[in-house]
Amino acid sequence: MAVSDFVPVHGNGNGNGALGGSRNGSASAQELIDLIVEHASRPMEEAQALPAEYYTSHALYELEVERIFKRDWLYVCRTDEVAEPGDWFAAEIAGEPLVLVRGKDRVIRAFSRVCPHRFMDILREDREEGREQGHAESFVCPYHSWSFNTEGALTGAPLMNRSTLFERERERGSYGLSEYATEVWNGFVFVNFDANAGPLAPRFAELEDVLAPYRLEEWKLLDRLDWPEVPATWKLAMDNGRECYHHQGAHKESIEPLWPAHLVDADTTDSEYFYYHRMFVDPNGATGEEDGHYIQPVVLPPLDGLTPYQRSHSLLVGIYPTMWFSPGPDVLLVAKWWPTGPDSHKFDLAVCVHESKLDHPDLETIRAETKEWLHQIQLEDARMVMGIQSMLGSDRAKQRGGALSHLERPMWTFQKYMAKRLAGLDV
Ligand code: FES
Ligand SMILES: [Fe+2]
Incomplete structure (x- = not known):
């Protein structure tokens, strides 16, 4: 369900920050979202920590993956961790295996590590051995040796010459690595799984003067x-x-x-x-x-x-x-x-x-x-x-x-973030 389809129900009505409780004794994701919205809507002086089920609900976590981790900008590494063409940095975020790699054109891109042939991890051996950084002239899938350049394009696929489907799809560019949006801000590399995500940097315009002296x-x-x-x-x-x-x-x-x-x-x-x-x-x-x-x-x-x-x-x-x-x-x-x-x-x-x-x-x-x-x-x-x-x-x-203390203010503003991301509401 898209955020825009989501129709929230406001308030739990008990006024003390507790959940009303459903018949089986555990709160639904909807009840928890209502509670987040109610907390986030208060002034800071009335801000309150959320109860345990906000932290423990698996149903809420599934929505967080869908509406936050698959939609928002996520920090991965610093630019100097992929300083040279061919340098890569691997990560797994919310179930998605990624590789960031600097191409020969010096652009940093993010790709899915899932091989477009039959879904092998193209960095399986490195990840098994605990390596999350490395250098490669190209990526070769360990299963059937399809190969990809550092810009994500398919460069080789042995013994596929009898497949008409392969030829057709390759000409359409279907067999490159799937690419995700990236943005570099102040030397930090962010990735976004949502192809329609807006740019990142304008969010931080207010921070520019604060951060400028640090270069x-x-x-x-x-x-x-x-x-x-x-x-x-x-x-x-x-x-x-x-x-x-x-x-x-x-x-x-x-x-x-x-x-x-x-x-x-x-x-x-x-x-x-x-x-x-x-x-x-x-x-x-x-x-x-x-x-x-x-x-x-x-x-x-x-x-x-x-x-x-x-x-x-x-x-x-x-x-x-x-x-x-x-x-x-x-x-x-x-x-x-x-x-x-x-x-x-x-x-x-x-x-x-x-x-x-x-x-x-x-x-x-x-x-x-x-x-x-x-x-x-x-x-x-x-x-x-x-x-x-x-x-x-x-x-x-x-x-x-x-x-919440005034020093816990970011917990309150994060409640607002959650209300926006989970319920589509500005509170
Ligand atoms: S799964 Fe990668 S080449 Fe077959
Ligand atoms: Fe600490």
Whole structure:
């Protein structure tokens, strides 16, 4: 069913954020969508966490795949991860196996990895061995050796010369790899399965001035924290990733001494596409003061041209549905979460540095220490997310959630995103 065909029913009428409950005791996807719309329609001061079934419903997850992951722009990797012609990056998003590849014309394209002959994964061997990046002059399907160039066109199909159907379809171009829309924004490569998707960049016009000083397209990948599949829904992980309120609890010994929750400025821009925070350094953790601003500690010399104000904090910019990035004076962090099913997800965190720092003599030590610090933080986050997941079966969690802090504002704006995507409503 298309979003435009969808006729929502408003409100559950009980006014306390709980589900009315259906006869078999579990909420239908429609009831959950109604509840999301009701929550999203409130003012921020009345914002409330959604109850457990929002997170656990498999029926709702199926709609999320159809209406979000098959329709919206999804971040995949940085441009420098496919820097040269033939460089590829593989991903599986919501059941769709993809490969991003830079063609000989230097354009980055996204293709389905499903072979147009009989549906083999053209990168089966690489994926079996855990490789998600590589370089290829062409792709050869491991099953019957049909081959494709880096622009996705079929270049060979052995022993097909007696098939008139093959000849006809090949002439029509039917046997190239299926291509999906891609767009590069600030060095981030996004993909969209919807051929009718509108452009991505205009969504972020309000962010241009905020991001301009960081020259984000010039940052290069230093390392990645690749995390095993987490047995918790992507929505719990994303909620956690979007708010700095938990610095004082989950990260009280790691992040809180650097970026305390009470000094986080949660921007009040109302956007259905993004949010951003400024995480200011704790004066006790600052390396000094310039022009009235406490200066954030750095592991590398700060980016040229940043003002003392810009060196007093790191930004946290979230792009719905599944990524954020955090530019600071010296390091750019890029996080993404992909559902691998209704109750599990994959997490990936990239550490990038400005290209002018790539020859820094201590880069290897900095890389290792930064990765270790991030590993510790991700352990703290994963513990919280899995802890909540284990509570979702309880009767109490099924009733209603609590009020949201102003620092949890992106959870409320994400409710609006969900209302728009799942119900076609602007609330
Ligand atoms: S399935 Fe790929 S060549 Fe047959
Ligand atoms: Fe966290």
